[in-house]
Amino acid sequence: MGLADFFRNFFQRNGLFLSLFLLAAVGFWVFFLIILPQIFMIDFSFRFNLPPAEMGGPKDVYTISHYKFLVYGSEQSADSYNFIDLSVFLRTIGAAVFVTIFDLAICYPIAYYLAQVAKGGWARLMVLSLIVPFWVNEILRAFAFRIIFGSNGIINEALLALGIIDDPYPFIRDNIALYAGLGYAFVLLMIFPLYNAIESLDKNQIEAARDLGSPWWRIHARIVIPFAKPGISSGCTMVFMLTAGALAAPEILGGPSSLWFTQIIYQWFNTGGNWPRGSAYAIILLSTCIAFVLLMMRVFKVKLGEIAR
Amino acid sequence: MSADVRLENVSIKFGTFVAARDVDLTIAGGEFFSFLGPSGCGKTTILRAVSGFLKPSEGRILIGGQDMAGYGPNRRPTALIFQNLALFPLMTVWENITFALEVKGVGKAERRKKADELLELIALPGQGDKMVGELSGGQRQRVAIARALAAEPKVLLLDEPLSALDLKLRQHMRTELRAIQQRVGITFIYITHDQGEALTMSDHVAVMREGVIEQIGDGTSIYDSPGTSFVASFVGENNLFRGEVSGIEDGMAEVETNVGKLVARLPENAVKPLAVGDDAHIFHRPESLRFARDDERVNRIRAKIVNEEFEGNFWQVYFEVAGSEKVIKMSMVNDGSSSERRVGEIVDLVCDPRLTVALAEGPLAAE
Ligand SMILES: Nc1ncnc2c1ncn2[C@@H]1O[C@H](COP(=O)(O)OP(=O)(O)OP(=O)(O)O)[C@@H](O)[C@H]1O
Ligand SMILES: [Mg+2]
Numbered sequence: 195m196g197l198a199d200f201f202r203n204f205f206q207r208n209g210l211f212l213s214l215f216l217l218a219a220v221g222f223w224v225f226f227l228i229i230l231p232q233i234f235m236i237d238f239s240f241r242f243n244l245p246p247a248e249m250g251g252p253k254d255v256y257t258i259s260h261y262k263f264l265v266y267g268s269e270q271s272a273d274s275y276n277f278i279d280l281s282v283f284l285r286t287i288g289a290a291v292f293v294t295i296f297d298l299a300i301c302y303p304i305a306y307y308l309a310q311v312a313k314g315g316w317a318r319l320m321v322l323s324l325i326v327p328f329w330v331n332e333i334l335r336a337f338a339f340r341i342i343f344g345s346n347g348i349i350n351e352a353l354l355a356l357g358i359i360d361d362p363y364p365f366i367r368d369n370i371a372l373y374a375g376l377g378y379a380f381v382l383l384m385i386f387p388l389y390n391a392i393e394s395l396d397k398n399q400i401e402a403a404r405d406l407g408s409p410w411w412r413i414h415a416r417i418v419i420p421f422a423k424p425g426i427s428s429g430c431t432m433v434f435m436l437t438a439g440a441l442a443a444p445e446i447l448g449g450p451s452s453l454w455f456t457q458i459i460y461q462w463f464n465t466g467g468n469w470p471r472g473s474a475y476a477i478i479l480l481s482t483c484i485a486f487v488l489l490m491m492r493v494f495k496v497k498l499g500e501i502a503r
Numbered sequence: 504m505s506a507d508v509r510l511e512n513v514s515i516k517f518g519t520f521v522a523a524r525d526v527d528l529t530i531a532g533g534e535f536f537s538f539l540g541p542s543g544c545g546k547t548t549i550l551r552a553v554s555g556f557l558k559p560s561e562g563r564i565l566i567g568g569q570d571m572a573g574y575g576p577n578r579r580p581t582a583l584i585f586q587n588l589a590l591f592p593l594m595t596v597w598e599n600i601t602f603a604l605e606v607k608g609v610g611k612a613e614r615r616k617k618a619d620e621l622l623e624l625i626a627l628p629g630q631g632d633k634m635v636g637e638l639s640g641g642q643r644q645r646v647a648i649a650r651a652l653a654a655e656p657k658v659l660l661l662d663e664p665l666s667a668l669d670l671k672l673r674q675h676m677r678t679e680l681r682a683i684q685q686r687v688g689i690t691f692i693y694i695t696h697d698q699g700e701a702l703t704m705s706d707h708v709a710v711m712r713e714g715v716i717e718q719i720g721d722g723t724s725i726y727d728s729p730g731t732s733f734v735a736s737f738v739g740e741n742n743l744f745r746g747e748v749s750g751i752e753d754g755m756a757e758v759e760t761n762v763g764k765l766v767a768r769l770p771e772n773a774v775k776p777l778a779v780g781d782d783a784h785i786f787h788r789p790e791s792l793r794f795a796r797d798d799e800r801v802n803r804i805r806a807k808i809v810n811e812e813f814e815g816n817f818w819q820v821y822f823e824v825a826g827s828e829k830v831i832k833m834s835m836v837n838d839g840s841s842s843e844r845r846v847g848e849i850v851d852l853v854c855d856p857r858l859t860v861a862l863a864e865g866p867l868a869a870e
Binding site (some may be wrong): 398 | 522554555576577582587589594602
């Protein structure tokens, strides 16, 4: 179908007024809210950090110095590479991968249970108890985690009381509180795609596999997981992207000595007063995340269309 | 290798609803046994109990003499073919077929070989690398059979596997299924609500109504000597008359009906024996209704031809009889005599007493 045909159909189906409105709304959304800001960011990231007076002047030329800065650091420093920023960057990506896998491991059984085992009232109650905590806002939730994981928090108290540990365990310093908080923050984004995918699997297929002698783990490996792959990839993609880009949870729950890469970006924009460098860092984070997701999709043989299903 | 299956007083309840009540029967090793009954009568429920997906609320299920209590579906010598087949859409045909071997840890080369053998058996050679979605309905059907056979079950359970196919294919697959059963020699337990299917394929048929087995027998005894009104009305077509028994003699009953006195046979396996004064149903098959000769007096019925349908080899002729339950029907071979009758004509019919059965009044199958 040609583009002209498409538009003719579109106008016929929706009428002139609605069609124009839809086109304008979608056009506005895509152009002004997605494309334009990103173009500005990209443009920004290739400029020097100049005082407003010099913008547009002779010094305002394109440069890749901000991108180089992440790799090599400042020219004055003794190190040949920007070890601090690079290690934060890699740790952020690594931790995001870890949180994603952790979420998947927790959510898959829950989603499977909701989609294939539980019925009626029970399932609804469980879904509700998953959703309701997210009515509490993100900051409050993060502080609550800080309280329960703190050295006087109930987790430490309980472990001490049970005699499992002798001194409070530094959950915050070791970033365990952070990983738990991040993991929890995006649980729903993992569960729902998984649930959707598994729910549409015909129960008879599971029973057929069992009838043919299959133990439960093989049923999952051969029947359920391959079937749920689009849901798994879409859940993992979302959780990974959002974890790598999270800011509030690392601010509140992160250990004193460990930064999240988004915090560095935030510093450049905010206290550092260097928007071009912040933009460059943000773009590096974004493109690395996209590249990583595409690579994983390649490895696990998932098509982009399946994720959007 | 086949095994006999024994159900000992099996009842299955869902809450307070009884889906199967006191089912007690033995299926001999290597036979083709069918459960026949209307939708919702509990056929699937019984099959699921035999395969191990459901625990009987009461009674025992024995396969090859061994009590199956405590054995899950993956540990029973049965394989189930589902009502919707439940093939694995993300696997190729050959992977589907040999899934049971994969579970047992058989190597790929050997599995491939076994798949080719089974594809040969189900007349789909060389189709192993297709995806299930690329097959036609009948081919998918056969793949499901091969997948079940690959598990080398002693008992194959089939839940209306032909119901999704069109008539032609269904008839073809009936023959095919029967042939496969005879070749592999294992016990087949087949479920259907199609009486033609049950009668053509089975060694024995159990007719069910609302969770209860009404009659077990081979095809001819079910069709010719139904044990209850339900069986008579469910299996095959019938002309039905109601009346009161006025006399019984030599295995024959005389029944006073609205269309006059009718004489009918009392089937030897009737569940409830008839006595003089009882209310009775009289069943007569359309294919044995005839035009009366002048000298025939017994079971002579006067009727008006109201309609006729041409089916090629058969004519279906419909009559109105004053006092009959409904329009009665005659199936007659297309012998070239159609020009001798006209719609609207009043004629005399006769139903042979030996081909007519009288049974105690009871529930009938829904139309
Ligand atoms: N899990 C269940 N819970 C409650 N009732 C059930 C359950 N499974 C079946 N039933 C009921 O048991 C009865 C028998 O069901 P079953 O599936 O055995 O019928 P069937 O003879 O196979 O019918 P069909 O020919 O339509 O497949 C039905 O009334 C059904 O509603
Ligand atoms: Mg059924």
